[in-house]
Amino acid sequence: MPITEAVLAVASDGFDRRRELQEFDDTKAGVKGLVDSGSKSIPAIFHHPAGSLPQGQEAVTATATATDAAVPVIDLLAAPRQELVGLVRAAAETAGFFQVVNHGVPGQAMAAVLAxxxxxxxxxxxxxxxYYTRDTTTGKVRFYSNLDLFQSPAACWRDTIFCDMAPEPPQPDELPEALRGVLIEYADAVRKHALWVFELLSESLGLAGP
Structure with missing residues (x-):
């Protein structure tokens, strides 16, 4: 049975998943709305079907495999530019990704945007x-809970506020009041950092530097 049919079917015990999903979506309040409503239990739409998650040794093996991998860490202020280019090249060729520290995005800005x-x-x-919508083609600011709400076998216990800040950021009045100013400042800092990393990646491929 295709996943969309499986997750929307009416169970033998009378649980109508499609109806429950639609009712949750219609609230436009997300999981925070469930908490605020006084709900004392996690609704069935968030329960994973039996047998769909790793169990026993399978789960232990998956965890061990995940923790065995080492993520390359590159300090962007600890070496001359050409050495950084070499570090980026090595990380990209081996792990395929890397973590950066001393990236220039102020800790104060990161804390402010989280708050x-x-x-x-x-x-x-x-x-x-x-702001609630799961239509990714609509607007630069979207609040939603589970983009794949009607396709996934179990909904995730999460809400998301998505703001498309590049290449053309939204106007300040398009942003929720709680995010105005703070998010624009943070996005500017992240954009500068991204350009820096892209330059290092480009140079690691042999392209001309700035």
Whole structure:
């Protein structure tokens, strides 16, 4: 049975998953709305089907495999540019990705944007509903819970506020009030960092530097 049919079918015990999903989506309040409503249990739409998750030794093996891998860490202030290019090249050729430290995005800006997102999520549902959509072609600011809500075998216990900040950021009045100013400053810092990393990647491929 295709996954879309499996997750939307009416169970033998009368549980109508499609109806439950639609009712949850129609609230436009996400999982925070469930908590605010006083719900004391996790609804069945968030339960994974029996046998769909690793069990016993299979789960232990998967965890061990995940922790065995080492993520290359590159300190962007610890070496001359050409040495950094070599480090980036080595990481890209081996692991395929890397973590950077001393990247230039101020810790204060990161803390501020996390606090702003928390403020947004803590707002009443009425303040968040105007931004609620799972249509990725609509607008630069989207609040949603589970883009794949009607396709996945189990919904994730999460809400998301997505702001498309590049290449053309939204106007300040398009952003939720809780995020204005803070998010624009953070996005500018991240954009500068991204350009820096792209330059290093380009040079590692033999392209001309700045």
């Amino acid at each position: 702003a997102v928390r403020r947004f999520n803590e707002e009443p549902a009425e303040a968040k509903r105007p």
